[in-house]
Amino acid sequence: MKPAAFVRHVPKTVEEALAILAEVAPQDGRVLAGGQSLVPIMAFRMARPAHLVDINEVAGLDRLAVDGGKLVIGARVRHAAFHKSVADGPLGKLLAYVVRHIAHYPIRMRGTFCGSLAHADPASEWCLVAATLGAEIVARSKRGTRTIAAADFFQGIMSTALAENELLTEARLPLLAADAKFGFYEFNRRAGDFAMAAALATYRLVDGKIAEPRIGVGGAEAQPRRIAQAEATLAGQAPGDAAFRAAAEAAAKAIDPLEDIQTSGEYRRDLVRAVVRRALEHSA
């Protein structure tokens, strides 16, 4: 369980990083952020990058700030940064609540928010947050900068819109309205394990009725996404058991469940039903 040989590059600026990446990407060069997903798969030799572009010393990528109604999260921002609220209002609280479900403390000290998005594990909590809240993802290469909507970014199991020569420099999360409610629930077999299903719900109450509902489900399909059918059942309803159950049922029906030898499609739907309802209960 020793990685195959590789060359490690340690650029100090984004421009330098992009130049190296342009050069090494065709020879299976990869970005190294927190290493908490990449290094294990290298140890298993499931990945054998010949070059690593280590971004841990790149200036400016540690930015974590609210700018123009969005929380900007640079590529070097670790999971642990979210242990306490990083933005006023519900968004900061939401992130602080969710982060405690990611792996274990030592992993959260190294792993990065943007690394999670780039890695795109279907069960990643940050990917679920990005998909549900409609994050913007900024990708840069020597040729320029593009901004990708979360809905277009995630393209399947560990597959994204990012090109090989692109560096994900930052992600931007829209702030939640001051009166927004949120709820999150995930199911796994042991504390700290990847979710077997997770749900994130946000909405506002207008005249006691649910408005602007967002229901995201992760870990149940190839990529996290909002479930329109569940959102539709909620809009205009009073929050409560009946509405939450209906939304959970709609989500369980709507998904195209991931299956494996231990997890049948039926079981995955059971879990989605449970996590969506519980996320909504948590929100109320």
Next chain:
Amino acid sequence: MTAHTKGSGTTWVGRAIRRLEDPALVTGQGRFTADLPAAHWVRFVRSATAAGKIVKISAPDGAHVVTAADLKHVKPIRPMLHKFNYVPVAQPILADGVVRFVGECIAACVAASEAEAEDLADRVEVTIDDTAPLVDARDALADGAPRVHAEAAGNVIVEGKVKTPDFDAVWRGAHKIVKVDARSRRQNATPMEARAGHAAYDAATRRITFTCTTQMPHLMRTAIADLLGFPESDLRVIAPDVGGGFGQKMSLAAEYVVLVWLARKHKSSFAWTEDRRENLIAGFHSRDQHVTLEGAFDKNGKLVALNAAVVANIGAYSCFPTTCGVEPLMAMAEMPGPYDVRHYACRARGVITNTCPMAPYRGVSRPVITFVLERLMEKAAAAFGIDPIDLRRRNLIDKFPYTSATGLVYDEASYKQTMEMAVEHIGLPAFRARQKQARAQGQHLGIGFAAFSERTGYGSPAFAARGMEITPGWETVILSVDPSGFVEARIGSSPHGQGLRTTLAQIIADEIGIEPQLIKVIHGDTDRAPYGWGTFASRSLVISGGATLIAARKIRAKLIKIASHMLEADADDIVLEAGSAKVAGTDRTITIAKLAREAYHQTHRFKGEIEPGLTETGTYDPPGTFSNACHVAVVEVDVETGRVRIEKFLVAEDAGRIINPMIADGQVHGGVAQGIGNALLEEIIYDETGNILSSTLADYLPPTAHEIPPIELHHIETHTEASITKAKGLGEGGAIGAPAAVINAINDALSPFGVSIDEMPATPQRIRAALRQAEKAA
């Protein structure tokens, strides 16, 4: 976790002194096999196919790659049992033309570093002609199934059968028959330190020093020297600090034989450190039993006969030295557990398949049989409409010595008392009230009990009954006091985390009147320690402890003799305490250090009446003793997801005299944690092609601290004549009782749904599948 009983009084035995081995371990000064530098590192090319013929192995030119063709003169591993229709099968050190499981070693790649050896292994190409694999024991037993080994027709390589004389008549006359059909899936012991070996040639002596992480250094020496065909005296085996073994490190690893062969051939040093993936796929597995158990009861709920059928999937080869008979034969011998039943029939088979070989794992078979038997008790109670505790009361053994239907002699124990103690401390009536209330609110709580007996510390006659060619049992301890008064015990047993350096020192301290902190216990080095069997079967404190006591009594007698000579006092008047010999009732005293000097340097004064020196040997080979316990789990089952949360765990336990309560409690805690893993989480999963799907710790799930509830412990001490220290073994009990208690608790929680969970681990998927089926049926 609640505080354990603190020992007190004037003896060292019974006190919770801190472990003498810990300062080194917790300050990073421990020495493990993988810490040793080596000139060459080895990486094994392993089969990616469960069954097939090797067509071709091609390695890069000039690379150092060893295959079966190089090992023509090395004997295969061929463990032997002389009973139970055992069919010996041979395991070549490296696959020789045929592969029989995913993970089997095909070639050894040698390079200057681990990473380079792995690079080389990547470049070795093996072409295999796949044949149809047998993964499940049921398929291997099917008519016309292919043979995994040509010698083993029907793929059964060991089969035990018993039937007591009047069984059939009693069975026919029974009032009620209750049946359990249960499966315990496959596990891996997952010691923190996986296997590792380091073989080095010494040019001066032309000997090999083989350092490895083993529970049995002397057996490794015997086995490796035999297979390679050279005298044992030319091989020194060292087990340095060992990071857990749990049985997995009892068995001979074929990899170790390759390392010693390389070191002898090339007169250099060769090392291998197993990685977690290798350990999970090839580092020996355990459990994997399918048991059908029927109990016949009379009209009063008294068990009158038991009928068991055991099928153990033992993998592709038989392990050395115990053989694959351990699982099925232990199930057969000990199935009746703590219950009085006079009539018994059993058929127990070990079935060979294209899966990783089985080896003992903490509890060996008893976690499975306790689970099955305790499910039977619960089902029988339901069938009779009586409380399961009451049913157990009617059946637990309470007269001693008790001879079981299979001829085992149970010494004095406390089966009923520990159960009553558990019932009282857990607060059963209050729990039932809380359970009822919770149910009304859709919350599903359950309580589960498991009573069991744990056969421990058994000597050579017990092992001989199994017909083992290699019959373990006894232990030897050599105890010396050097001229400076320094005390050293050299022991044949080989602890790997159990705290034996501390507990043996406590036993010695009481006999010779010095502090345990001044006593060194030396083990795990065949050049320094007397021949011994190692640590397994909850034996070391009983057997090595007994041998230690015998040796210490001899040293004590000799010290008194010398003191009586020097102090000119009657031997009967001399007491040894606080580092000195004293004449009782006087102020005449002499230090033990001074006595020791005398024993070496002033022997002319003894006028031939006392032999020079201060070294004594003790050997102990006891009949065996049963410890016992009752475990209780309180769980909550989330019926929507199938997840089980353990709220509380309680153990009422009797392991005879407790030498060190802190160490005893630690053994129970660790065992319970592994038992919880067995009940809920851990499962080695093969797909139908024989490929392993649980080959990382992201898929094979040992419990973490989060999944382990507070554990409350209570002790009873029944002093047995079957052990000279009065200590019974307790190393495995935690792992034996916990699975049954947890599964019973789950079933109790789910009783309103009419489902029965009789498969371990009870994963959320399995629980939901059972509930879904019940929902559909309703």
